[in-house]
Amino acid sequence: MIKSTLIYRDDGLPLCASVDDDTDPLLSDQRKKVKMVITRMTPQSATEATLESGSYEIHYLKVAVVIYFVICERGYPRNLAFSYLNDVAQEFEHSHGNESRKPTVRPYAFVSFDNFLQKTKKTYSDKKVQDNLDQLNQELVGVKQIMSKNIEDLLYRGDSLDRMSDMSATLKESSKKYRKSAHKINIDLILSQYAPFVLIGFFIVFLIWWVFLR
Numbered sequence: 001m002i003k004s005t006l007i008y009r010d011d012g013l014p015l016c017a018s019v020d021d022d023t024d025p026l027l028s029d030q031r032k033k034v035k036m037v038i039t040r041m042t043p044q045s046a047t048e049a050t051l052e053s054g055s056y057e058i059h060y061l062k063v064a065v066v067i068y069f070v071i072c073e074r075g076y077p078r079n080l081a082f083s084y085l086n087d088v089a090q091e092f093e094h095s096h097g098n099e100s101r102k103p104t105v106r107p108y109a110f111v112s113f114d115n116f117l118q119k120t121k122k123t124y125s126d127k128k129v130q131d132n133l134d135q136l137n138q139e140l141v142g143v144k145q146i147m148s149k150n151i152e153d154l155l156y157r158g159d160s161l162d163r164m165s166d167m168s169a170t171l172k173e174s175s176k177k178y179r180k181s182a183h184k185i186n187i188d189l190i191l192s193q194y195a196p197f198v199l200i201g202f203f204i205v206f207l208i209w210w211v212f213l214r
Contacts, residue, residue: 002084002121003027003056004071007092007110012038015066015100016092016110018117030056030071038067050078052150061085063093065101084124091116 004027005018030053051058059081060069068085096110
């Protein structure tokens with residue numbers, strides 16, 4: 001399930017954070033890791049990714065200058081996590097988009113946005129709604145090419161989000177090539193199946209023309 005939501009500006013300024021259970025030391029540790037991830041991001045970093053962190057997964061979505069993070073228990077459907085982030089991003093941009101870009105904005109200036117976060121979190125945590133949303137996402141969106149990376153590699157072993165972005169671009173390019181190849185194979189298969197019938201049809205038409213209409 002969804003455990004915590006954090007919204008940052010790309011310069012590191014925290015704009016909003018959901019009110020969560022502060023007694024969970026593991027969750028508190030995940031929030032600290034989010035702050036560290038922010039310091040590693042550059043304009044070339046992937047705009048959406050999943051960071052695996054122990055029994056949790058940290059998903060993020062960058063829209064313009066704002067970065068939306070959600071911390072989920074491992075196993076929570078990834079497509080739902082990004083659907084949630086999209087809903088949060090759309091509402092935040094609608095409600096506070098212009099104001100959040102001002103250089104005079106103070107940290108956590110939009111704490112009132114937590115009302116929307118809690119309501120949306122509850123929706124995405126409801127089992128019946130979750131199943132319906134999951135099915136809808138599978139049907140309409142399909143599987144997205146979203147990079148996944150162990151956060152320990154990123155934070156403590158010197159890997160980078162920029163490299164993830166390059167890998168993601170490579171994956172998408174490979175996916176396009178695969179689709180083109182699959183399309184060509186399908187066409188070749190259809191031709192091999194129906195070409196003899198087409199040739200026989202042409203031969204019969206030619207024969208009729210030769211015998212009766214010539």
